[in-house]
Amino acid sequence: FVGVVIANYSENKGTALLTVDQRRWLDLKGRIKLAQPLHIPPRPERNVFQALIYDITQHFYFKRFIVFLVIANCLMLSVPWKDDAHMYILAGFSTSFTLLFFLEVIMKMIALSPAGYWTSRRNRFDMFVTLLGVIWIILHYSTTRDERINSLGYIVIVLRFFTVTGKHATLKMLMQTVVMSVFKSFFIIMGMFLLMLFYAYAGVILFGSVKYGYNLGRHANFETAYNAVLLLFRIVTGEDWNKIMHDCMVSPPFCTTGGNYWQTDCGNYLASIIYFCTFYVIITYIVLNLLVAIIMENFSLFYSNEEDALLSYNDIRQFQNTWNLVDINRKGMVPARRVRFLLRLLRGRLEVDLERDRLLFKHMCYEIEKLHQGGEVTFHDVLSMLSYRSVDIRKSLQLEESLAREELEFNIEEEVAKLTIKNWLDKCLKRIRTKDHSNIIFNLRATNEPLFTVTELTLTNPDNEESKEEGQAPPRTRKKGHVELRTPVIQPPSSSQVMAHNLFIR
Template identity: 55%
Template structure:
C-alpha cells in the first residue's frame, strides 16, 4: 500500500482538483458565481426547468479523497482495500486523468485486496492454529485431536429398541424408521412450507378467496403429521418416542396445530387464525432439519461454532461497547451530513452501537468517517468540543480505521477460522480420520442395545457385552484379544461411578487390597463417553497419535491396568486350584465331620527338613504318630524321607494340629465369608463345603516374609 500511495502522490498529487462548475476547466476561470440546479427526484420536473440557487465557484479536490500527501493517499487506498468507494476513485481518475489511469486502481484492487488481504487472513488463521497448538502437531496427532472433538459432540441415539416380538408394534416400528416414510413426511413439510408463498389474509371482496384453500391444505397436512405421531407411539411407545428431542418438538408443534384447527372452526376472528396459521407453518419447517443427515450436520456445525466462538463474540461485544462510548464523547455533537442523520449518529450509546454494528458489516463506513471529519466553513466552530458541531480529522481517522482493522480483519477472520475448523470435523473423508462416521454410528447402535432405558449410562458389568457386539474398527476378537477385553473391562471398573452412595470405585477393598470382583452392593455405572473414549484409545496407536503429556499419562494407566489384571488372573487361578483340591479332599474324607484348610504351596523337595512355601496341603491326614511332625519327641523330630514321601502325593501334604500350634503367628490369615482368621484357619470349627472361601492378599505378604527359622520350625 505504501508503494502504490507513493506512486499516486507522484502521478496524481495536485492534479485531481476541479471546479464545482462543470463548465469551467481551468483554475484561473474558476471564480465568481454560477446557478446550481437541483433535482428533487428523477421522476419530477423532467420537462420543466428545475429549481436552483446561486453557488460560488471553488477549485477543490474530491470530497472524500486526494493524493496530495502520503497520508491522504494511504487513507484513500485503505478505503479501496475494504472495497468501499473504489468505483468513485476510479471514476475521478478516468474523468480527470484519462481512461488509461484506471489500470492503477484495478491493479491495486487485485493485488491488495484479492491477494494481500487474503494472505493477511491466512496469517491470522495460521497464528490462531499456532497459538492453539495445532500447527505444531503431526498428522496423526491432529487427527486424534479432531477425533476427540467429534467424540465430545457424539451422543447416544435417542431411539428406543425394536420390539422383540414380531407383532403389530414391530411392524409400526419398522414403518416409522423406514426411509420412504421419513421422505414422505419431509415432502409434506416442504409442500406445506410452500404455502407461505402467498399472503395469508381473507379476501371477502374478491371473487376468488385463495386464503381458504391455503387453510384447508394446511389442515389436511396436519392430519398427516398426526398420523406420523400415532405410528411412532404404537411402534415405540409414548415414553420411547419422547426420549428424542426431535420427536418432542414434533409432538409440541402437532399439538399446537391441532389447537389451531379447532380455533379455525370455532373462532370468528379470521385474521388471528391466519396469523397463527402461517406461524405454525414456519415452526413446522424447522422440524425438517433433524430429518436429513446433511442438514443436521450443518446445524451441528453452526451450533458447535457458536459454542466455541462464545468468548470471541463476547470480546467483540465488549470492544464494540467501548468504541460506542468513545464515539459518543468524540462525535456526539457532529452535524448531520451525507450518512450521519437522525437514524445513524453518535448522540446516544444505543445509536452508536447500531452505527458500529453497521460498520462491522462494512456498509459505507468510510462515508461515516468523512462525515465525522467535517471542518469549517461547513460547520460552526467553538472553544469546546461539546459546543461545536464540527468533527475531528485525526480522531476520526484513528477511531474508524482502528475499529475496522480489529473487527473486520481480525475478529471476523477468527470466527471464520473456527467455523472452518468445525466444518472440517464433519466433512472429512473417511480415509483421513481415525474413526469413520459408520464406526461411531455402529457404536451408538450397540450402546442402544444395552442401554434400554436411554439414560446414557450402563452398569460396569454390561461393558463387556458392549465390547463384544462392536464391529468395524472398534471390533474386538473375543478369542485373540481375550486379555485386551479383560483390561478394557477393568479400566471401566476403575473409572466406574457409584449410582447410589459412596466414593468413586478404585478397585480396592477397605484394607487397600485389590479385589477380583466388585461387591454386590456396589452399583457402578459408566457413561456413553467413558466407554467411547476408552475404545478410541484402544483403537489407535497412542505413540503416534497422542502428545507427550497425554501419552505418559495413558501409558502409566495402561501399565497399572495390565499389572492389576495379571494379579487378578493369578489370584483367581489360585482360588480355582484351592476349590478343586478341596473338592477332591471332601470326596476322600467322608469320615471327617469338617474339612481341613488347604494352603497352596509347591512340591516338596527330597530334603524333608524343608517345607517349601508353595507346597499344597492335603486334607488327608497320614496315619501314624504325630512324632513325625514338629511338636513330637526329640528322636522323632527328624522325619523319614520314605514316610514323608509316602504321604505327600506328589507335593500334597496336610499339616496336623501340632504343626499349626508350633507355627502359630507364621501362617497367613485367611478371609472366610468376610471373617478374617489370623494365623491360619480354625481347625476346631472347620469349614463347610458350601462356604465361599477366598485367600486374601495377606498370602502375598506371608509369601514375602518367608525368611524365618527357629527350633522345631521349618525354614521357609
C-alpha cells in the first residue's frame, strides 16, 4: 500500500514520466537550493596572534574536539539529577563544559573579529546556547535547588546537541534536507491537522458522554475538543486505537441508558467501527505515506550517487570556497562586475577555460551583468547560471523550460555578437584616425622644410677679420631644415624704386 501511494504521488507530480537526464536535472536543482554560502572570513595576515588563533579554530582536530565535548555533554542526560550527590558532580561537569564552549566563542571572535563571527548563523546559534549555559551557571550557584533551573540546564544540553550539525558538512546537508522536507510537506501537515480537527469534533458529538472503560479514561476521552485532538494524535501513532474503539462500543447492561442521546453513557457499535477505521486508514495509510514520499524524495538528493549526478557535492563545495573569496562582506551577494573575477577562479566541472571558451565566458558575463542590471547578484543566481551552462539543456530540461532557456541564450548570443562587432568597428576607426593623424603630422613636418636659402652677412669684428686674413672660413653650424637669422645688411633704395613708389601713391 505504501508503494502504491508513493507511485501515485510521483505520477501526479510528473517525476515518474521524466527521463534519466531530466531527473538528474531536478536533483541538481534540489542540491542548489540546499547549498548556502560559507560565510567564513579570510585568514588575517597582518596580526600574527589573530592569525594563530584563526589557524587553531579552523583546524580539523579542534573541530573534532568540540564535537567530542558536545557529545560528552549530551551523555550527561542519561544520568538522573535527582540525587544530591550525583547532582553536584553533574553540575560541575556541565559547568566545565559550558566554560570550554564559552572559551571557544571567545577564540572565534578573536580569530574572525566580532563582525565576521556574527555573519554566520551557526555562530550566532552557538553564542545563544553558550549564553544560556552561562545564565544557567549563575542561577544554579546563586539560588537554592529548583527544578525549573534544572529544566533550563536540560534545555541548554539539548540545544547544544543541535550545534553538532553545523560543524560537519554532511550533517549540515542532512539537517537542511529535513528542514526542506518539513517546508514541502507544510500543506499536507495542515490538511492532516484539519482532518483531525474534523474527527475531533465528530468524536465529541458521538462519544463525548461515553462511560470510561479500560483505555478510555480521565486522560484519554472525547469530553472536550482539546482532549479529543490529543487522543487522535495518540491513535495516529497506532497505540491501542482498537481498544479505545471497543470502549466506545459499550452497550447495556454495562452502561446506563437515558431518555435521550445526551442523558446516556452508552456508545454506538456501528458508529465506533466507521469512525475509528476510516480515521486510521485515511491518516495512517494515506496522509502519513504522502509525508514519507516527500521525505524520500528529498533524501534521494542526499543519498544519490555522486558519479551519476550532474554536479557533485564536491563541485558545489569548491564553488562555495571560491564564492567565499569573492564575497568580502559575507552577505551572500556580490556586485555583478565581480562575477568576472569569480569565473576566473573556478576549478573542476564549473571551470571556464578562457583560451578555448572565451565566447562562453562573454556570454556568462553578459547574462549576469545585463539581466541583473549591473546590480548585485546572489549566490544561487551565479550557481544556477553555471549549472545551466554545464548541462545539455535539450536533454536535461523539460519542454517549456528548455524553450525559455534557448530563447534567452539566443538573445544573449545576439547581443554579445553586436557588442563584439561594435568594439571591432571602434578599434578599426581608432586605427584609421590614428593613421590619418600621423599622416597629417608628417605632411606638416614636410611643409616646414626650407624651400629657399637666405643670404646672410655676418657683422664684421676683429676675430672675423683675423680669420679672413689667415684665409680660414668660419665653420657652419646650421643644420638642415633650420634657418639661422643673422643681422642683415640693409641697403638704401635706388632712385628708380623711389620714383615708382611716388607714382603709386599719386
